[in-house]
Amino acid sequence: MARYTGPKTKIARKFGEAIFGPDKVLSKKNYPPGQHGNSRKRKTSEYGIQLREKQKAKYTYGLLEKQFRNLFEKASRAKGITGEVLLQLLESRLDNIVFRLGIAPTRASARQLVSHRHVTVDGKVVNIPSYTVKPGQIIGVRERSKSLEVIDNALSGFNHSKYPWMEWDSSSKSGKYLHIPERTDIPENIKEQLIVELYSK
DSSP, X not given: OOOOOSOHHHHHHHHTSOTTSOOHHHHHOOSOSSTTTTTOOOOOOHHHHHHHHHHHHHHHHTOOHHHHHHHHHHHHHSSSOHHHXXXXXXXXXXXXXXXXXXXXXXXHHHHHHHHTTOEEETTEEOOOTTOBOOTTOEEXXXXXXXXXXXXXXXXXXXXXXXXXXXXXXXXXXXXXXXXXXXXXXXXXXXXXXXXXHHHTO
């Protein structure tokens, strides 16, 4: 299966929340898409609820099934609560940190910036979106890419203080990953325990 590139509003309506950011259509049609979306009243099974949560996490962070499972297995081998560690690993991905720093307006565009070699880690170009950033590393914009309109537009008016595990230096257009975020600091509305239960079956 290739990465999903279809209508994002359709996916947001499926989960009933704006997982890709503000959505005008979702605010008007806050029910599932399709002919019977507004009249569907079927009860979802326990498995269905768990699967839905996993799919929501995958769409939110832009991962494929194999990538997501590999990350879950890595989280299950690590010390700590598996669900929390999974979210921390997702948050530590380079494409996600580029998005959190405000360098890109969405995770999809952050992934594109990384893939097109516009982003550096500790001064060296890294073009792997899934690269795991470690605390203390500095993520910046490549010198020749600093004038890109998409980056300037994304950074304009962005509130860098909302993520306490990172700090931003506007003069150099770079940010430091201070520490792995606590679960309470991660703003995504994901019930990670349901994902753990799904994979534990």
